[in-house]
Amino acid sequence: MLLISCPNCGPRDETEFHYGGQAHIAYPENPNDLTDREWAEYLFYRENTKGTFAERWVHSTGCRQWFNMLRDTVSYDIHSIYAMGQPRPDTTGEYGQAGGAGLAPGAPTTSTAAAAPTSSEGV
Numbered sequence: 001m002l003l004i005s006c007p008n009c010g011p012r013d014e015t016e017f018h019y020g021g022q023a024h025i026a027y028p029e030n031p032n033d034l035t036d037r038e039w040a041e042y043l044f045y046r047e048n049t050k051g052t053f054a055e056r057w058v059h060s061t062g063c064r065q066w067f068n069m070l071r072d073t074v075s076y077d078i079h080s081i082y083a084m085g086q087p088r089p090d091t092t093g094e095y096g097q098a099g100g101a102g103l104a105p106g107a108p109t110t111s112t113a114a115a116a117p118t119s120s121e122g123v
């Protein structure tokens with residue numbers, strides 16, 4: 001269970017909040033100029049970060065205000081909560097680059113494990 005500090009109401013249980021997806025997705029300046037693919041990418045393509053991730057939340061059973069949160073998607077640690085419209089705080093440090101492709105030790109196995117059952121002796 002997360003304890004989320006609403007900027008207006010203070011610490012509250014996560015059940016009072018709703019997740020709003022990735023933060024800092026700018027609406028296209030001229031949507032009519034976009035191709036169908038570009039529009040679809042704007043609507044549906046989001047990062048799937050392992051580590052610190054900027055996301056939107058709304059305090060739906062409280063003040064009903066939206067805010068941004070920097071949260072670690074692995075440990076669920078909340079690094080920062082900041083207002084809508086503010087730039088993402090700098091988070092260089094303990095987790096390296098956000099969205100890095102490096103795998104942590106103990107990360108899901110690679111194709112070598114998946115290839116094992118296909119060998120003729122294993123069956």
Ligand SMILES: [Zn+2]
Nearest residue numbers: 006009059063
């Ligand atoms: Zn609130």
